[in-house]
Amino acid sequence: MTKKVLVAGFTGAMGQKAVNLVNNMPGFEVVAGLSPIAEDNPEQYHLPASAKIFKNLTEIPDNLADFWIDFTTPKAVYENVKFALQHHIRPVVGTTGMSDEQEAELIVLSKKEKVGGLIAPNFGMSAVLLMKFAKEAAKYFPDVEIIEMHHADKKDAPSGTALATAKMIAENRPEHQTAPDEVETLKNVRGGDYQGIKIHSVRLPGYIAHEQVLFGGPGEALTIRQDSFDRGSFMNGVKVALEKVDQLDELVIGLENIL
Numbered sequence: 054m055t056k057k058v059l060v061a062g063f064t065g066a067m068g069q070k071a072v073n074l075v076n077n078m079p080g081f082e083v084v085a086g087l088s089p090i091a092e093d094n095p096e097q098y099h100l101p102a103s104a105k106i107f108k109n110l111t112e113i114p115d116n117l118a119d120f121w122i123d124f125t126t127p128k129a130v131y132e133n134v135k136f137a138l139q140h141h142i143r144p145v146v147g148t149t150g151m152s153d154e155q156e157a158e159l160i161v162l163s164k165k166e167k168v169g170g171l172i173a174p175n176f177g178m179s180a181v182l183l184m185k186f187a188k189e190a191a192k193y194f195p196d197v198e199i200i201e202m203h204h205a206d207k208k209d210a211p212s213g214t215a216l217a218t219a220k221m222i223a224e225n226r227p228e229h230q231t232a233p234d235e236v237e238t239l240k241n242v243r244g245g246d247y248q249g250i251k252i253h254s255v256r257l258p259g260y261i262a263h264e265q266v267l268f269g270g271p272g273e274a275l276t277i278r279q280d281s282f283d284r285g286s287f288m289n290g291v292k293v294a295l296e297k298v299d300q301l302d303e304l305v306i307g308l309e310n311i312l
């Protein structure tokens with residue numbers, strides 16, 4: 054039986070990549086798109102002619118879709134995923150910017166509704182491996198800072214990937230010295246702080262998505278870097294998620310946990 058997919062944020066940069074992915078996945082079909090200012094013309098957005106376009110959650114009927122791909126905005130994603138879980142649609146979520154509390158609430162809801170799904174701050178293999186390697190390196194290099202660089206239209210900072218990297222490093226690093234007293238003569242010039250890990254966010258035209266993790270030790274340094282040069286690089290991860298979320302019975306965080 055064909056698996057039916059709703060793409061939330063289908064008009065956006067990632068949403069359009071997701072539409073193209075599903076259009077080319079045998080056994081899957083885009084049946085609907087959600088986006089607040091989209092025109093009611095599916096083919097304009099490369100959706101099948103039969104696909105329905107919705108402008109808000111209240112318009113979406115029951116039993117419409119099996120999967121919910123979400124590439125929307127930090128403001129919309131929590132309500133979207135809640136709606137999907139309550140309507141037994143399996144969410145595959147790339148949208149970043151949710152708080153830890155929001156994610157925890159959604160996990161509880163997924164268990165209650167017995168609906169599996171995935172939230173992945175990054176669907177790219179280079180970023181998944183960077184996070185894994187950084188977590189390992191943190192055992193030996195407790196002094197670390199993160200620089201993430203993104204396109205100028207990005208709405209949230211730091212990136213979801215940088216925050217996930219910091220969390221994974223924090224889980225694994227041994228006791229470390231806290232930074233000495235320092236004076237910022239320019240406000241926030243030392244970046245954001247996650248449990249003593251500085252995060253620096255760069256936004257520039259021409260960039261897509263890039264991250265460096267810099268470890269420093271006595272007389273040596275280790276730099277781990279990943280680059281996403283094209284948004285197509287995220288689609289293998291989305292494909293794997295669509296193929297595997299059927300086997301999950303709750304909401305899982307992180308692509309690495311289903312690979």
Ligand SMILES: NC(=O)C1=CN([C@@H]2O[C@H](COP(=O)(O)OP(=O)(O)OC[C@H]3O[C@@H](n4cnc5c(N)ncnc54)[C@H](OP(=O)(O)O)[C@@H]3O)[C@@H](O)[C@H]2O)C=CC1
Pocket residue numbers: 061062063064065066067068087088089090091123124125126127129146147148149150173174175176177287
């Ligand atoms: N996990 C991953 O691997 C990746 C995650 N991302 C994340 O995906 C998200 C989207 O990125 P990107 O595609 O670049 O952003 P865009 O701004 O290009 O697209 C956002 C989309 O969301 C839509 N939208 C806005 N509000 C709502 C709403 N209330 N309900 C449904 N749709 C809404 C917009 O519609 P309209 O145009 O009609 O306003 C638009 O289609 C970001 O959070 C980004 O960080 C990005 C790349 C990879």
Ligand SMILES: O=C(O)C1=N[C@H](C(=O)O)C[C@H](O)C1
Pocket residue numbers: 149174175176203204207208211212213214215261262263
């Ligand atoms: O907004 C983006 O573009 C990206 N967002 C995700 C994030 O916040 O980490 C993933 C990737 O970095 C691209």
